[in-house]
Amino acid sequence: EVQLVESGGDLVQPGRSLRLSCAASGFTFDDYALHWVRQSPGKGLEWVAGINWNSGNTDYEDSVKGRFTISRDNAKNSLYLEMSSLRLDDSALYYCVKDRGAVASNSAGFDFWGQGTRVSVSS
Amino acid sequence: EIVLTQSPGTLSLSPGERATLSCRASQTVSSSYVAWYQQKTGQAPRLLIYGMFHRATGIPDRFSGSASGTDFTLTISRLEPEDFAVYYCQQYDRSPWTFGQGTKVEIK
Numbered sequence: 001e002v003q004l005v006e007s008g009g010d011l012v013q014p015g016r017s018l019r020l021s022c023a024a025s026g027f028t029f030d031d032y033a034l035h036w037v038r039q040s041p042g043k044g045l046e047w048v049a050g051i052n053w054n055s056g057n058t059d060y061e062d063s064v065k066g067r068f069t070i071s072r073d074n075a076k077n078s079l080y081l082e083m084s085s086l087r088l089d090d091s092a093l094y095y096c097v098k099d100r101g102a103v104a105s106n107s108a109g110f111d112f113w114g115q116g117t118r119v120s121v122s123s
Numbered sequence: 124e125i126v127l128t129q130s131p132g133t134l135s136l137s138p139g140e141r142a143t144l145s146c147r148a149s150q151t152v153s154s155s156y157v158a159w160y161q162q163k164t165g166q167a168p169r170l171l172i173y174g175m176f177h178r179a180t181g182i183p184d185r186f187s188g189s190a191s192g193t194d195f196t197l198t199i200s201r202l203e204p205e206d207f208a209v210y211y212c213q214q215y216d217r218s219p220w221t222f223g224q225g226t227k228v229e230i231k
Contacts, residue, residue, distance in 0.1 A: 035220075044222060044223075044224050044225060045211055046222070047220040047221065050218075050220075059218055059219075061219045062219070095167060095168075107156075108173070109158045109170065109174070109213075109215055110158070110160075110168075111173070111179060112170075113167035113168055113169070115166075115167055
């Protein structure tokens, strides 16, 4: 059974940093691309970032470029999202999502989602 | 960025009825790169359909996808009680991958 378990969400002030983690199990981790997708009442579902199976390529939504960094550790079956210069509109539930394919920039669709970790940005 | 517009916002139907959900893209999207997801309250989205008409593992055949130009449709042939939820379309043809705003299927 595929499992994706996110952690690291918190209440933080604008301008601060936060690191999200996702522990994966139940599939061959280094065969697949992975993504972060966030959901908020105001913006709905929003893809944030993606990474290839071998970390060879990453892709970001424009509003997070230069502020967020996606990475993975295939030895630990883990995905990460380093978030800096957090803004009020980054508040959302962040999902770790598995791609059906290996290349994030050539997605084959998102077949498994974690339960999410909540990030709240507020002063 | 490709914008997906779903309609209607809310669909009020009874169990056993047919549900037709629409998704329109602002630009040409290959139907091979359209997916549909179901989300129930308090749960993560679940993949229903990918590649426009391929059902994900375990998805019953009452769910089907179709396309006509830039319009995409999810059809639920006969609603079961567990089908009342919010449904999202997604395109993964061109980055950034985008989602529609959702259609809520509620019990009439």
